[in-house]
Structures are given as C-alpha cells and as structure tokens.
Amino acid sequence: MTPPLRQQLTRRRDCARRLPVLDCGCRDPWTCPHRPEPDLTEHYVDGWRDAAAHLAAAGISAAVPVPVLRALWRRGGRDRELAEVLHRGVTA
Known part of the structure; x- marks a missing residue:
C-alpha cells in the first residue's frame, strides 16, 4: 500500500535536507532551477x-x-x- 502523499513529501523533503549543498546553493538537485x-x-x-x-x-x-x-x-x-x-x- 502506498503511503499518503503528505508522508511521501515529508520523506522527500527530509532526504533533500541531508544532501550536501550544490555549487549554486540549492540542496535538492531535482528541484534546482540552475541545473543545465x-x-x-x-x-x-x-x-x-x-x-x-x-x-x-x-x-x-x-x-x-x-x-x-x-x-x-x-x-x-x-x-x-x-x-x-x-x-x-x-x-x-
């Protein structure tokens, strides 16, 4: 069974916070507007x-x-x- 959307988004945000900061200052490469x-x-x-x-x-x-x-x-x-x-x- 798929967890509710709120849980999925919370997990995604928490994972993004654990990533190292990119050169552009963003943490999440999926949502970074600076990526080529x-x-x-x-x-x-x-x-x-x-x-x-x-x-x-x-x-x-x-x-x-x-x-x-x-x-x-x-x-x-x-x-x-x-x-x-x-x-x-x-x-x-």
Whole structure:
C-alpha cells in the first residue's frame, strides 16, 4: 500500500535536507532551477519519441519539449510525422 502523499513529501523533503549543498546553493538537485538541460543526444530523443508514441497509441497527447520536437522534425520520416501530430495536439 502506498503511503499518503503528505508522508511521501515529508520523506522527500527530509532526504533533500541531508544532501550536501550544490555549487549554486540549492540542496535538492531535482528541484534546482540552475541545473543545465541535458544534451539532445540521439538516445535522449529516441526515448522521448518512444514515450510519445506509446502515449499516442493510448490516446494521450504527450507534452514534448520544443527542442525535442525540433530534433524529431529534422530527422524526417516517421519521426517528422510524430512531431507534426504532437504539435497539432498541443496547438489544437
């Protein structure tokens, strides 16, 4: 059984407090606004593509970051088609 949300958030906060302070002054790397964006490697874009295609097959529109959409569109073929479908889903 999953613990209630309040317990989960309390545990998360307590864990973050035990982490060493980052160079930017933040303690929690998950919520740090100063962390760099990951590089758009082929593997990274493939992961977004596969996740978006899986959600689309279930009838759910994925919120894919614009840089990933652009990378998919530049690839052409089925990746471009998926990028166009995702774009239409967001702008519709």
